[in-house]
Amino acid sequence: MHERLSFHIKRDSVLHRLNPLTKLTLVLALIMVAFTSPWYWTPHLLFLFVIIPLSFIGKVFREFFFAATRLILPAAGFLFLMQAFFQPIGEHVIFKFYFLDITQESLMFAFKNAMRVIVMVSSFTLFLLTTHPSELMSDLTRRGLPGQFAYVIISTLQILPQIQSKSQTIISAQRSRGLDTEGNFFKRAGSLVPLVGPLVFGSLVEVEERAIAIEARGFTSKSIKTSLYEIADTSFEKIIRWGLIIIIILSIVLNIWL
Amino acid sequence: MKIEINDLRFTYPTGLEALQGISLTIEAGEQVAIVGQNGAGKTTLVRHFNGLLQPSSGSVLIGEWDTKKHSVAKLASRVGYVFQNPDEQLFSKDVGTEIRFGPRNLGYSKEKIDELVTRALSLTELSDKTDTNPYDLSPTWRKMAALASVIAMDTPIVIFDEPTTGQDAVNVARIANVIAELRKEGKTVITITHDIDFCAENFDRVIALSNGKILLDGSARDVLGQEEILAQTYVDPPQLTRLGKRLGLKETVRNQDEFLKALK
Numbered sequence: 001m002h003e004r005l006s007f008h009i010k011r012d013s014v015l016h017r018l019n020p021l022t023k024l025t026l027v028l029a030l031i032m033v034a035f036t037s038p039w040y041w042t043p044h045l046l047f048l049f050v051i052i053p054l055s056f057i058g059k060v061f062r063e064f065f066f067a068a069t070r071l072i073l074p075a076a077g078f079l080f081l082m083q084a085f086f087q088p089i090g091e092h093v094i095f096k097f098y099f100l101d102i103t104q105e106s107l108m109f110a111f112k113n114a115m116r117v118i119v120m121v122s123s124f125t126l127f128l129l130t131t132h133p134s135e136l137m138s139d140l141t142r143r144g145l146p147g148q149f150a151y152v153i154i155s156t157l158q159i160l161p162q163i164q165s166k167s168q169t170i171i172s173a174q175r176s177r178g179l180d181t182e183g184n185f186f187k188r189a190g191s192l193v194p195l196v197g198p199l200v201f202g203s204l205v206e207v208e209e210r211a212i213a214i215e216a217r218g219f220t221s222k223s224i225k226t227s228l229y230e231i232a233d234t235s236f237e238k239i240i241r242w243g244l245i246i247i248i249i250l251s252i253v254l255n256i257w258l
Numbered sequence: 259m260k261i262e263i264n265d266l267r268f269t270y271p272t273g274l275e276a277l278q279g280i281s282l283t284i285e286a287g288e289q290v291a292i293v294g295q296n297g298a299g300k301t302t303l304v305r306h307f308n309g310l311l312q313p314s315s316g317s318v319l320i321g322e323w324d325t326k327k328h329s330v331a332k333l334a335s336r337v338g339y340v341f342q343n344p345d346e347q348l349f350s351k352d353v354g355t356e357i358r359f360g361p362r363n364l365g366y367s368k369e370k371i372d373e374l375v376t377r378a379l380s381l382t383e384l385s386d387k388t389d390t391n392p393y394d395l396s397p398t399w400r401k402m403a404a405l406a407s408v409i410a411m412d413t414p415i416v417i418f419d420e421p422t423t424g425q426d427a428v429n430v431a432r433i434a435n436v437i438a439e440l441r442k443e444g445k446t447v448i449t450i451t452h453d454i455d456f457c458a459e460n461f462d463r464v465i466a467l468s469n470g471k472i473l474l475d476g477s478a479r480d481v482l483g484q485e486e487i488l489a490q491t492y493v494d495p496p497q498l499t500r501l502g503k504r505l506g507l508k509e510t511v512r513n514q515d516e517f518l519k520a521l522k
């Protein structure tokens with residue numbers, strides 16, 4: 001079986017070729033600036049003029065768009081509504097809904113916060129789409145991240161796609177034994193209940209087996225390990241990273257100052 | 259129930275054309291073994307029989323049903339499919355529930371379900387393990403649970419995907435026994451196998467696949483005699499068949515009885 005074990009989409013683009021740490025720094029910079037910049041329109045502009053163009057540069061616009069409309073927008077929309085309703089600020093009431101006041105200020109505030117979250121999640125999505133998890137981890141361990149840490153991160157990143165592929169398998173098995181999943185909603189939801197057990201249990205068994213497998217290959221050995229993969233890193237990228245860090249610091253300083 | 263496959267082609271989303279024009283007819287009650295190297299397309303082929311995969315072109319007819327026009331759940335009343343890997347097939351909390359799952363979905367009466375479940379349990383010798391969680395069974399018994407869960411559905415066509423792979427001799431005999439029982443009931447049995455002795459001893463018809471195409475299709479005697487062609491898909495005829503050839507026996511022999519008879 002060909003399982004997709006990560007969100008990574010294998011394509012050849014500038015974004016794919018960048019060193020993982022550079023991309024990670026870029027994500028961090030986008031998030032920090034979106035959250036700390038004192039200027040109201042910063043997150044909106046970052047999304048429109050940095051993140052969306054980057055998804056084209058990375059040749060993953062289609063997948064990015066898919067994730068954004070299915071996942072990110074609904075979540076951000078929910079956040080927007082919550083904040084617009086329950087933020088007791090401002091005087092310019094636009095309309096009343098029972099005891100809830102919607103003010104111009106609360107709307108503006110909610111819009112900015114929703115946009116910040118969109119920037120955060122979408123830049124991270126873009127990162128996951130263009131970076132193979134094992135490439136990221138090899139690079140980070142090479143730079144001194146403890147192996148155990150890397151293992152935890154990488155298994156976390158893989159949980160969702162794994163559960164997805166496993167539940168597909170089980171659904172196939174159930175349909176093969178006459179379970180009508182095209183019928184009504186309750187029947188379908190009901191058919192998912194028996195999935196939970198095997199999914200969780202299977203995952204636990206897998207974790208144990210994997211732990212044994214990597215230990216058998218000297219995971220906790222203290223000696224210096226060589227890596228099979230060379231991950232490119234140029235001095236140009238180093239400069240970019242420092243530039244990004246300076247931008248982050250500037251944004252924080254401005255935020256405190258103003 | 260008759261199976262008719264017409265110029266079946268199938269391409270995976272990865273672009274790999276796993277089936278490249280397969281045509282064959284399997285009559286009701288036939289016992290068919292499918293052999294061929296890993297990746298030949300055996301699993302891909304049988305997954306078309308119950309609609310888990312849909313042809314990229316061509317057609318698959320189960321009785322008069324075109325698999326394109328019927329859901330997997332519907333086709334399950336005609337085709338039972340035992341997965342290659344039981345871990346991908348079992349999901350219930352105990353063996354009893356697991357086996358009831360299929361017949362219950364097919365809407366049989368309570369009495370019929372009880373009868374089918376009891377029979378499946380005794381055929382697979384699982385009767386004392388109904389309360390066990392399938393995950394706590396040894397791989398051998400897990401395989402039997404997977405078998406039982408499908409034969410309890412009492413479908414006219416039963417497919418086994420590599421039932422004997424990784425099984426000990428006792429369990430291979432058990433599986434052969436299940437297949438013999440299904441044959442007695444007049445069911446069509448289609449089995450994918452790498453175990454060529456198992457194939458020679460239990461099946462009348464053998465289909466050899468290679469790279470998504472049918473290499474050989476005929477009686478077990480004819481197909482197992484074609485040593486050179488079978489070699490193309492990395493299948494060796496049974497040792498006795500080869501020995502018979504070396505000894506210059508006129509007939510192709512498949513098992514001990516035939517071998518001894520030919521020697522006399």
Ligand SMILES: Nc1ncnc2c1ncn2[C@@H]1O[C@H](COP(=O)(O)OP(=O)(O)O)[C@@H](O)[C@H]1O
Nearest residue numbers: 002270272276295296297298299300301302303
């Ligand atoms: N889900 C899938 N996606 C893409 N390719 C697949 C998938 N499943 C099988 N294949 C490929 O299709 C070919 C036939 O596979 P399969 O039918 O499983 O072979 P067999 O059962 O004969 O060993 C192989 O080359 C295999 O790698």
Ligand SMILES: [Mg+2]
Nearest residue numbers: 300301302342
């Ligand atoms: Mg297979």
